[in-house]
Amino acid sequence: MLLVPLGLLLIQIEVVTRNLSGVVESPLPGVSRAVGTVVVVGAGLYLLASVARQVYEAADTPF
Known part of the structure; x- marks a missing residue:
């Protein structure tokens, strides 16, 4: 959730x-944006997979 x-x-x-x-620019412009995008997409996919796994496991439990 923190990612x-x-x-x-x-x-x-x-x-x-x-x-x-006074802020020094990075020698690699755009790296922070690319890393941030990868982190957000990865965290989103992880959360979706976690919810899907819990729903799948809950569907197998009898009432």
Whole structure:
């Protein structure tokens, strides 16, 4: 659950630091956005798989 907001922060860090004085730009522009996107997508897929597994296991239990 914590990876989603942290990944979103990585995606928008370029926008946030653009207007700050004294911030040194990364020698690899766009890396934080790419890493943030991978983290958010990975966390989303993990959450969906976890919910799907729990629903599948709950469907097998008798009432």
